[in-house]
Amino acid sequence: MSMPAGWYDDGSGRQRWWDGEKWSEHVAPEQSGGAAAAQPPTGPSAPSANGYAAATTGPPSSPDRVAPVLGFVGLGLAVLGTVLACIPVTFVVGVVVLIAAFVVSLVGVLTKNTAKWPSIVGMVLSVIGGVIGTIVTLVIVAATLVGPVPPAVPTSEPPATSTAQPTSPPTSDAVDARPTPEEIAAQFEILAKEGGIVGYEGDPDFYPCMGRFMYDSEVSDESLRLIVQGEDPLETEREIAGEAIKQATLSCQS
Template identity: 50%
Template sequence: MSLWGVRGSIQAGWYHDGSGRQRWWDGEQWTDDFAPGQAAAPVSSAPPGSLSGSKGPAPVLGFVGLGLAVAGTVLACIPAVFGIGVVVLLAGFVVSLIGLFRKGATKWPSIVGMILAVIGGAIGTVVLIASLVANLPGPVDPTTPTDAPSTSTQQPTDAPTSGTAEGRLSPEELGVGLAETLRAGGVTSYDDMPDFYPCAGQFIYDSELSDETLRLITSAQEPLPAEKDAAEQVLRDAIDTCDPDGEGSFG
């Protein structure tokens, strides 16, 4: 370090100025007076080597601020801890700023720390915004239903209270249809048994006959050929179950 870097800290005297000659230092600056030849000896007790080898204070604050700026940049780029990263970056900027104005200390760590703190904050903000945009829900297609409709082919677990145009007839409807079918055939003996037709309707409903066959046999029509024998057996079993004493008659 030259005498210019330690102005005011060296006593006046003759010192080497770096050109191979001795020059007068007045305690603040070099003068235009040079020592005659090499015979002149320094009048100051300070050795010339102490001038070139003297150092200022270590830039501790500068390096601390730089380290905080690096750590803050890393944290700010993680959306989950963005707030912590911003706080660390702010601390790094402030410490670097204080280190920049420390007299005699090296300035570059403080300068780099301040610049990195600003850049790190900007990068972290961009990363946070990009993350939020990526996590936004996309537009919902209005033509696409959000909930899948229930399938109409699913077999109901509970007996329906009323039949539909395409579904399985209810036990009550099956009982009414069976009564009309029997009456059309001249069988009226079960009309005096109020529990017969509801019982028979439930029995037929619980059978494995198809919906179409049930509609046919309760409307006085022939059942499907593939289920004709099964339909006749179901009707016989329904009568035997609901009229175990044979009080009615079925020809």
């Protein structure tokens, strides 16, 4: 069975080059201590000069390349973080995920014997995703704060017509309105002074209380207007008005 080419022990303790079919004249130089110098990678045993197989030793072969797991994890986190950062409600979560993606991708770059491109792409995307997410979030928030734009109002105004609008006649609501509590109070004070009643002059809240009480009573507006004008209330409401005045006097005495 033919052995692959390499440095092997030729049986004398020296390393000789086996070309795959026969021994060559090339012999590895010995170190000062008598031990053979470091040789190429270890190979299988080759037949020695005296017919015996001899195993050789040499520096360990290069380890196999491993899959860039951290690189792909960092790249996936960068994509997820970019999407989350573009949504205002998940912006903070997206930033945290992007930071984690950058760290994982950096560790993937520093890992030996792995492909570096997924980690490099993850690092770049984590930075770009953070910038894009910040811009998109700011635009959405600004648009929300400004609110919808109202429709444009036409600047041109219709020409004014020369036809004068008739002036509406004044209504009688002000005349027929219920007298205010102040008007009622002032009239009761006048009637009291004309009748010689001076016992309530020391109480400044008495007549305003009377006016408010009569204003809130069941006496009609017309009867109250007659009372304010110094006249008697309607004949049909004289008993009601008299009872209201009596109750107001009792309630407003301090």
